[in-house]
Amino acid sequence: MRWPLIYQVTLPLAFWTLLTVFALSMFNLWYAQVETGEEVEARLAAITKQVAEVRFPLSLPVLQQIQGLTGTELIVTDDQGILIRGTTPVTSAELPELLREPGVGSVDLSQVIEFDGENYFHSATQSRFSGSDMVTVHLLYPKANYDRRVAQSFWPLMLLGLLAVAPMLVVASILAARITRPITRLQKQVGQIAEGVFIELPPGKTNDELNDLAHAINRMSHQLESYEVKVRTMERAQVLGQIGAGFSHQIRNAMTGGQMAIGLHRLDCNIPDCESLQVAERQMKMVEHMVQSMLRLGRKQDIERAAINVWQLIETTVAMVRPQASHHSLPIQEKITLAPEASLSGDFVLLQTCLMNLLLNGIEATLAAQAAGSEERKNGTEIGELAIEAAPHPDGKSITIRVCDEGMGPPASVADQLFEPLVTTKKEGTGLGLPVVREIVELHGGTIKWYRVDDKTCFQITLPRSESK
Template identity: 35%
Template sequence: MRWPLRYQILIPMVGILVCAIVVVTFLQAWLATNQIKLQIRDQFRQIAHTLNEATFPLTGAVLNQTKGLSGADFVLVRQDNKVLSSTRPDYLPTAIKQEPPDWNQLQISDVIETGDAHYFHTVVKIQQRVRTDELRYLHIYYPVKAYREALSNAIYPSLLAGSIALIVVAVLATVIAGRVTRPLQRLDRKVAQIAHGDFHPMVLPSRNDEIHDLSISINQMAELLGDFEDEVKRSERLKTLGQLRGAIAHQLRNAVTGCRIALDLYLRKCANSDQDETLQVANRQLCMIEQYLQSFLDNKAGHFCSFAPVCLNEIVERLMSLLEPTARHGGIQLINDSVEEPLTVEGDAESLEQLMSNLVLNAIEATLSVKTEPDSQSLSEAEVRLRLFPSGQESVTLEVTDTGPGPEPAIINKMFEPLVTAKKDGTGLGLFVAREIVENHNGRLHWERRGGQTCFIVELPVYQVENASVEITNR
């Protein structure tokens, strides 16, 4: 059986304190008992001494007065056990078998039963030298009931104080144990939640002690475990992506190659087909798809061994001619607001074209998702805008803006991860590949909402002609 932590703390604490209080209480009771016995003994020693030194005869009246002061009965006898005076005429003391002690050695210990009551009984020698040298004996009878009443009056206050102390200790121990165990139980529940995959931080207690420090440590552990879980999931997705990439890309490349061959044969047979812009766009699209698939097969995945100067304006122009039919088919305006001056970066042309293509296609799909809704926007409001411009002396910026609703809240924090998508027919690879390409070009990719529109922003370093000249000279 497992005891709750509260009881594991409370029981030993209360047990130790109870034992201490019980020991102290019984010690006080024992001391009070001895003190009462000593007081009664000293009282009767003093009475025996007073009667022994008295200059008046010890008559019945004197003994009755002494009884009123002490509460005991007295019987004075001669050596032959003849009663001289007594506070109780019905008492007939037994014959003395051995020499009684003097008054200063008096002890009260023997208990006898006389009539219907019990008494402590003792005998002491009395010798009044003033009137006679005759030796007499004084029998003293002290009621056991009076002794017990005196003892109770001495012990009960100690027992009452001990009982009150026990109650106070139990209450305080319960409060202290609760104050200690409640935060520990919260920490235990939080650790259990972390074990089940809930890595949200817990609310820190207001107290400034070790519990507060432990709560901070648990929150830090939860954050680290959450990051580690995200990294493990990302690694698993990348591993899965790597396993699927080769097989899928190989099959798709064969199909695309077949389409290109069929399209080339058709262009050769039909003399006027070279003037058909639609067929030319389709041919370029197939070429681009084949290049992407070849990159996958070569395990390129956005990592490059060498870069070359690439004019981004030319890539934008090619994409406009390739993707404009797709946008027009969906009733979307594809607008190019790029500057006319050439903007050159150092990188891989195929990958940069794939980067821009992914962002523009995502923008078109996001805008189409709004147009298919019952309360959709008008044709003139649905647009995707490309804007390429210099953002400084050492960087160039590409903005792709659409009138779509933006990413869903559930994937905002992980939409650049592989295989993460909110689209029913999406693969979750477009933004992941785009980010990989941007990072391998020492750039930065982020997004924001601008007045009801979604804007993806790519920042890339500008190709420096001076640095290129220095490198050629050094070679």
């Protein structure tokens, strides 16, 4: 059975409030009964004493005056039990009941008799008229007066308590609603997080425990989102590893056959220094290293380090890419502001693969921009250029290599995920090039980032210099 929080707050509070009001009212009732009873007993005792000591005739006017002052009815009988006079009529049938009550000279509220449909507390005393015989004076105090006094003490507190319950419930409901509304929002947020929608709620207006809980849930949502990204990245890397392991053997066999065919062609043609054959061999070796770099993706394997001259690295990489760029009439600008002996420590082929990947991506991006601006090309305006730059890093301990193209840049939908596996917007793309680049850079202890500047897309790599001997 569902037991809403608002009921858990208001109903017990109402119950205990009513119970407290009832207990206080009952205590007040008991106290009022005791206090009023003592007051009535004291009043009857005082009247009894005065009547017993009176020495003037207890005529009817005297009795009526005493009745008006004290609110007590008085009935006088002689020693034979014969009614003499009284302030209230007494029938012959009621007189024996009056005479049967004992306790002459004492006051006892337990003695209650009924006359003419009304209940009275009864007390009796003896008095003597001046010069007459002893008579008995019966004092009858109306029980209704006693009950009215008790009720006046009991009901105001009881009603006040009952009236206080209603506004108390309203206030409790408002306070409970202020608690349950944020809890309901947090419940919806947690439900969405459980469904994989990692949203964050704005903080509450009050600095309380619920606000702390909202901050904690927002932190949990952010951490779960980052964990999910990491898990998906690891899953993609595992898939790539499985795919690479499956195809690497076949690709290597094909590459071995291609290299043998090139070698045999070199021998048959007797042209050992043919530039085209040298380019083909370098391309075959590059493909082989690309396969190896793909197998490294997600495995964090160590690399064989050697001193690498930065000038040589860039020039040989550009030389391998330039034929493809020249085919599309796309110039490649080189700008190296390093000393000729500037060097890095790492795997030459892996770094060459890294830079070659960025340059090839730049060619594709620039060609796509040229296709989008075909009208300008018809007018003879060249709108594309590729540049690779190398310069010392401001910290003096690293070297920065930057590849910039005049493409349109990545779409906003994938801008934050460029280096994640299988993320691509190309129709025939695999989404593996940039993840491989990042993997290679990180293996060499460097960092990579991208940004747009002056309508250009730039990828900047920062690598530590090799330690001088």
